[in-house]
Amino acid sequence: MLGIEEIGTYLPIGRISNYDRKSQFGIDDFFIEEKIGVRRVSVKSPEEETSDLCLSAFEDLQRRISLNKEEIEAVVVVTQNPDYNIPHTSAIVHGKLGLPSRCAAFDISLGCSGFVYALSVFQAFMAANGMKRGLLFTADPYSKVVDPQDKNTTLLFGDGAAVTLISEHPRFVTGRSTFGTLGSEYQKLICRDSTLFMNGRAIFNFAAKVVPDDLREMAAKNGIALEEIDRFLIHQGSKIIVDTIAAKLGLPAEKVPYATQDYGNTVSSTIPILLQNEFDGTARTIAICGFGVGLSWASSLLRRV
Amino acid sequence: MLGIEEIGTYLPIGRISNYDRKSQFGIDDFFIEEKIGVRRVSVKSPEEETSDLCLSAFEDLQRRISLNKEEIEAVVVVTQNPDYNIPHTSAIVHGKLGLPSRCAAFDISLGCSGFVYALSVFQAFMAANGMKRGLLFTADPYSKVVDPQDKNTTLLFGDGAAVTLISEHPRFVTGRSTFGTLGSEYQKLICRDSTLFMNGRAIFNFAAKVVPDDLREMAAKNGIALEEIDRFLIHQGSKIIVDTIAAKLGLPAEKVPYATQDYGNTVSSTIPILLQNEFDGTARTIAICGFGVGLSWASSLLRRV
Numbered sequence: 001m002l003g004i005e006e007i008g009t010y011l012p013i014g015r016i017s018n019y020d021r022k023s024q025f026g027i028d029d030f031f032i033e034e035k036i037g038v039r040r041v042s043v044k045s046p047e048e049e050t051s052d053l054c055l056s057a058f059e060d061l062q063r064r065i066s067l068n069k070e071e072i073e074a075v076v077v078v079t080q081n082p083d084y085n086i087p088h089t090s091a092i093v094h095g096k097l098g099l100p101s102r103c104a105a106f107d108i109s110l111g112c113s114g115f116v117y118a119l120s121v122f123q124a125f126m127a128a129n130g131m132k133r134g135l136l137f138t139a140d141p142y143s144k145v146v147d148p149q150d151k152n153t154t155l156l157f158g159d160g161a162a163v164t165l166i167s168e169h170p171r172f173v174t175g176r177s178t179f180g181t182l183g184s185e186y187q188k189l190i191c192r193d194s195t196l197f198m199n200g201r202a203i204f205n206f207a208a209k210v211v212p213d214d215l216r217e218m219a220a221k222n223g224i225a226l227e228e229i230d231r232f233l234i235h236q237g238s239k240i241i242v243d244t245i246a247a248k249l250g251l252p253a254e255k256v257p258y259a260t261q262d263y264g265n266t267v268s269s270t271i272p273i274l275l276q277n278e279f280d281g282t283a284r285t286i287a288i289c290g291f292g293v294g295l296s297w298a299s300s301l302l303r304r305v
Numbered sequence: 306m307l308g309i310e311e312i313g314t315y316l317p318i319g320r321i322s323n324y325d326r327k328s329q330f331g332i333d334d335f336f337i338e339e340k341i342g343v344r345r346v347s348v349k350s351p352e353e354e355t356s357d358l359c360l361s362a363f364e365d366l367q368r369r370i371s372l373n374k375e376e377i378e379a380v381v382v383v384t385q386n387p388d389y390n391i392p393h394t395s396a397i398v399h400g401k402l403g404l405p406s407r408c409a410a411f412d413i414s415l416g417c418s419g420f421v422y423a424l425s426v427f428q429a430f431m432a433a434n435g436m437k438r439g440l441l442f443t444a445d446p447y448s449k450v451v452d453p454q455d456k457n458t459t460l461l462f463g464d465g466a467a468v469t470l471i472s473e474h475p476r477f478v479t480g481r482s483t484f485g486t487l488g489s490e491y492q493k494l495i496c497r498d499s500t501l502f503m504n505g506r507a508i509f510n511f512a513a514k515v516v517p518d519d520l521r522e523m524a525a526k527n528g529i530a531l532e533e534i535d536r537f538l539i540h541q542g543s544k545i546i547v548d549t550i551a552a553k554l555g556l557p558a559e560k561v562p563y564a565t566q567d568y569g570n571t572v573s574s575t576i577p578i579l580l581q582n583e584f585d586g587t588a589r590t591i592a593i594c595g596f597g598v599g600l601s602w603a604s605s606l607l608r609r610v
Contacts, residue, residue, distance in 0.1 A: 074484075080391045086450070086496035088385070088414040091599040095488025104484035105601065106422055107414035109393040117411055121430045128429035129482060145391070177434060179379075179409035183400030191391035294396040296410065 002123045002132075003170020003305065007276040008061025008163045010053055011263050014043035018155050025151045032155075033261075037239020041264035042158035043143050049083045051092040053139040053161035058097065061163050069097060074104040074134035076122050078114035078268045080191075080293065081144045082107065093137060104131070111189070111293025112235045113179075114138060114268030115164075116300050119288075120177045123166055136164040140267035145196040152200045156238060158264025162272035171279060172286070175222040175301035178214050182206065182295040189293045207241050207291045211299075212248040215289055218299035226251070229301070230283035235290040236260040236270040245289075267292070275302075307428045307437075308475020308610065312581040313366025313468045315358055316568050319348040323460050330456045337460075338566075342544020346569035347463035348448050354388045356397040358444040358466035363402065366468050374402060379409040379439035381427050383419035383573045385496075385598065386449045387412065398442060409436070416494070416598025417540045418484075419443060419573030420469075421605050424593075425482045428471055441469040445572035450501040457505045461543060463569025467577035476584060477591070480527040480606035483519050487511065487600040494598050512546050512596045516604075517553040520594055523604035531556070534606070535588035540595040541565040541575040550594075572597070580607075 017040045018032045032039055044053060054077060061067065075097075077090040084092075088107035099105075104125075108118050115138050122136050139161035146153045188202040211234070219226050232255055234242050239258050246256040257274055260266070266273060271288050278286060284304045291297035322345045323337045337344055349358060359382060366372065380402075382395040389397075393412040404410075409430075413423050420443050427441050444466035451458045493507040516539070524531050537560055539547050544563050551561040562579055565571070571578060576593050583591060589609045596602035 075486075080393070082390075082414065084496055085387075085390070085414075086385045086416060086501065087491045087494065087598045087601075088416075091486055091488040091491045091601060093488065094486045095491055097488075099486070099488065101485050101487055103486050104422070104603075105486040105488065105599065106426065109387065109390075109412035109414055111391060111393075117409070120433060121411065121426060124429035124433035125426045128425060128432070129484070179434070180406050181380075181396055181399045181404070181408050181410040182406055183396040183398065183402075183404065183410065186392045186396045186400055189392065191389055196391065293392045294410065296392075296396060298409075 001173055002127055002166055002168060003173035005165045005167040005169050005171060006061060006065045007272050008057045008064060009273050009276050010056035010060055010161045011042045012044040012048065012159050014045060015040040016043055035240050036155055037258055037261060038156055038264045039261050042160055044141050044159040050079055050081055050139050050141055051083050051089050051096060053141060054093045054137040054163065055096055057137065057161040057163040061165060070100055071133050072099050072103055072135055073131035074126055075099060076106055076108055076118060077137040077139060078108045078110055078118045079140045080109050080111055081140050110296060112237065112267050113290035113292060113296040113298045115271045116288055116290040116298035119174055119300060123174060126166060132168050134166045136166055138162050138268035138272060142196060142267060145191050145194055147195050152198050153196050156265050158266050160263060160266035160269045160273060162269045164272050170305050172302040172304055175303060177298060177300035178218045178221060179298045180214060185295045188295060204241055206295055207237060208244050210297055211245050211289055211291055214297055214299050215249060215287060218301060222301045224285065229285045229287045231278060231286040232256045233271050233274045233286060233288045236265055237292065306478055307432055307471055307473060308478035310470045310472040310474050310476060311366060311370045312577050313362045313369060314578050314581050315361035315365055315466045316347045317349040317353065317464050319350060320345040321348055340545045341460055342563055342566060343461055343569045344566045347465055349446050349464040355384055355386055355444050355446055356388050356394050356401060358446060359398045359442040359468065360401055362442065362466040362468040366470060375405055376438050377404050377408055377440055378436035379431055380404060381411055381413055381423060382442040382444060383413045383415055383423045384445045385414050385416055386445050415601060417542065417572050418595035418597060418601040418603045420576045421593050421595040421603035424479055424605060428479060431471060437473050439471045441471055443467050443573035443577060447501060447572060450496050450499055452500050457503050458501050461570050463571050465568060465571035465574045465578060467574045469577050475610050477607040477609055480608060482603060482605035483523045483526060484603045485515065485519060490600045493600060509546055511600055512542060513549050515602055516550050516594055516596055519602055519604050520554060520592060523606060527606045529590065534590045534592050536583060536591040537561045538576050538579045538591060538593045541570055542597065
């Protein structure tokens with residue numbers, strides 16, 4: 001059975017401190033530490049492309065596991081900030097990594113729900129085509145589209161990437177998933193003329209309303225009680241949204257990590273970055289839930305093998 | 306078993322005639338009719354967005370079949386010319402169609418191989434998640450990025466869209482597929498600064514070399530001899546590439562339709578537009594093959610139910 005064998009991650013070393021922007025945006029330490037929960041955001045260098053972030057994550061993967069590139073049968077990149085719109089970034093990654101020609105490659109365009117979606121899409125695609133080893137990249141550098149004068153976005157989003165190795169030797173397998181879309185609200189989080197616009201209040205209200213119900217439904221679909229789930233890796237949109245969702249579900253804080261203080265919201269990479277920390281942990285069942293751009297949301301359950 | 310129940314298509318009424326551009330580009334009737342095989346290219350109106358093309362294809366689908374929108378469980382849009390990069394176009398289509406919130410939505414970024422890929426990706430995703438009815442849109446209006454002064458592209462590409470209804474009441478089911486990528490050559494067909502660049506010679510050579518072998522491999526994978534396949538729906542890149550592939554495989558012309566004389570190469574929509582014509586036909590086995598941007602290619606076999 002296919003599942004997650006290993007995860008490689010990458011955070012660029014560049015940082016912008018939100019403490020340095022307190023007077024500019026009229027914010028205080030409480031806002032930085034308790035509301036958004038982001039002290040610094042990570043920023044890629046200007047010459048680093050989305051495909052380069054993927055390659056750096058792949059280098060981390062190679063440090064963790066021995067991997068024969070010739071055996072890679074499929075590669076997907078989840079991004080809405082591709083190197084180019086034509087071609088897909090996965091083709092560029094394929095070329096830069098020197099993967100074999102008998103390797104499928106496609107991009108999935110999704111934002112913060114992208115990892116949860118792509119786990120299902122990619123594993124289903126691989127299984128249907130008898131593929132045994134594939135790379136699922138998430139890399140969505142919002143620094144490309146964030147206006148540094150826009151308090152709603154520049155304090156939150158950080159650049160980062162992850163690569164999830166899907167194989168027949170999994171450490172985690174995926175259970176049943178839930179998916180939802182509220183397309184009528186798509187303008188609440190949108191990039192027009194290369195600039196990101198986010199109605200933060202609307203996105204918060206959307207997530208606070210939709211996500212708890214979705215996690216309940218996902219748990220029921222997997223025949224597990226919420227209390228039985230060891231860990232909840234909630235998309236790290238901000239500290240306040242993670243705290244709010246945890247509170248609404250009555251979850252103890254230790255089950256719901258928030259860990260993006262020093263790099264920010266890395267969009268579709270927040271969950272794999274958190275999940276990498278669980279590999280050597282004890283959690284046996286892990287709920288994952290992403291939400292945002294679309295508006296879109298998805299939840300699933302991982303079980304340790 | 307999931308498969309293709311019906312197809313809706315849309316070609317905008319706008320046309321640019323290649324006969325009117327003979328002196329501008331130094332081309333003659335033979336070039337227009339026998340080499341590229343495109344007399345006119347279809348052009349959407351400026352205010353028509355990619356999501357609008359999808360909606361028009363959906364209207365055609367509704368004329369062909371009675372459909373309850375509330376039963377749609379998933380929607381995918383294959384495009385590299387989205388309305389916006391953020392959000393995905395499938396969310397906008399979801400909103401404009403008024404689809405239910407319990408509907409998955411994501412975009413796949415692929416070019417001319419997109420339909421063949423998406424059939425596999427989307428059906429596998431739906432099957433893995435127990436979904437019974439989904440919409441697979443292809444809509445990649447290259448008029449957004451084609452330079453009207455560039456002979457290599459402006460004479461070839463036309464705007465169009467298709468929607469393929471995937472359901473448990475299929476008229477065609479998909480067999481085994483093949484996928485390939487030559488990412489090192491990605492710069493041969495690329496959009497920089499909102500302008501498409503194509504090395505036509507390189508793309509032709511690539512397709513002429515890769516596609517015949519891929520179709521042979523796909524046939525073998527499906528346990529069928531090439532001669533037993535009733536129809537070959539080859540991506541309509543140009544007349545000369547379709548003719549060349551057919552000749553290399555020794556296929557009789559009547560098995561390999563070329564039918565884009567009056568609208569041009571509609572990228573990922575060329576195959577579903579051709580396939581719509583087969584619904585009332587007699588072909589029992591239909592090979593499909595897409596190739597282009599990436600560079601990327603994919604083949605599969607459809608069988609009439």
